[in-house]
Amino acid sequence: MKLHLLSGSLRLTLVASAIAVAATLFGQAGALADSSTSIAVMGQQDSAWAGAPLGTSTTDTIGSAGCAITSVAMMLRYYGMNTDPGAFNAWLTVASGYAFDDQLIWSAVDGYTVGRVRFSGWLGADLGLIDNELDAGRPVVAEVQLYGNQHFVLLTGYSAEGGLVINDPWFADSVRFNDRYGDPASGIVSIRTFMPADPGGQRGGGRVSWLANAIAAVHLSQ
Numbered sequence: 001m002k003l004h005l006l007s008g009s010l011r012l013t014l015v016a017s018a019i020a021v022a023a024t025l026f027g028q029a030g031a032l033a034d035s036s037t038s039i040a041v042m043g044q045q046d047s048a049w050a051g052a053p054l055g056t057s058t059t060d061t062i063g064s065a066g067c068a069i070t071s072v073a074m075m076l077r078y079y080g081m082n083t084d085p086g087a088f089n090a091w092l093t094v095a096s097g098y099a100f101d102d103q104l105i106w107s108a109v110d111g112y113t114v115g116r117v118r119f120s121g122w123l124g125a126d127l128g129l130i131d132n133e134l135d136a137g138r139p140v141v142a143e144v145q146l147y148g149n150q151h152f153v154l155l156t157g158y159s160a161e162g163g164l165v166i167n168d169p170w171f172a173d174s175v176r177f178n179d180r181y182g183d184p185a186s187g188i189v190s191i192r193t194f195m196p197a198d199p200g201g202q203r204g205g206g207r208v209s210w211l212a213n214a215i216a217a218v219h220l221s222q
Helices: 008-032 067-078 085-095 108-112 129-136 177-181 206-222
Strands: 117-126 140-146 147-157 163-168 173-176 192-197
Touching: 067 085, 067 108, 067 140, 067 147, 085 108, 108 117, 108 206, 129 140, 129 147, 129 192, 140 177, 147 177, 163 177
Parallel strands: none
Antiparallel strands: 117 192, 140 147, 140 192, 147 163, 163 173
16 A cells, blocks of 8 residues: 555544654653753762862852853763863863953853854843753753852753753752742843754754654655
């Protein structure tokens, strides 16, 4: 039997089945966003690096002010780079990756990864863009306020039930954003986005693509 001779009703059934399978996969991905193991958590106060001076600062250490580099280090580990806040900080210090002693120059990530991951944007609290980045499998570094001070966390995913999920370097845990920082619309001050050199090769491959691929497979069979 030639597949292009399938009846209209059978084609509709196949399309519906493909959509159902893709929707199931999408739902499973959403559930994974609640797991702290989706992106390994690292804490800035880990004794392995907490006491190291942050950049050339004479007062700040990774433990006291290394939230930005710890968030980036978690993101880089997700993309397959063997690094940690201590190693990243050491490289930044000698490679002029800091401004004003200990302020991370975000684009220094390009040099550190030799182009494998590139800094792509410093933006406001654009929730639509955050969703798009997470759907594409790209974690986002977000600026928030912690105890009245500037702080950075890594947005790792979201779920329909719990909203955005974060890895928080200060607490070294994975929690729902709104449980700690409230409504993301007001709790997120700004975001930093990054792009892997091979967008299609990133871990997870993105979530939205599953639905499109499933429907495309049905079209090819017609």
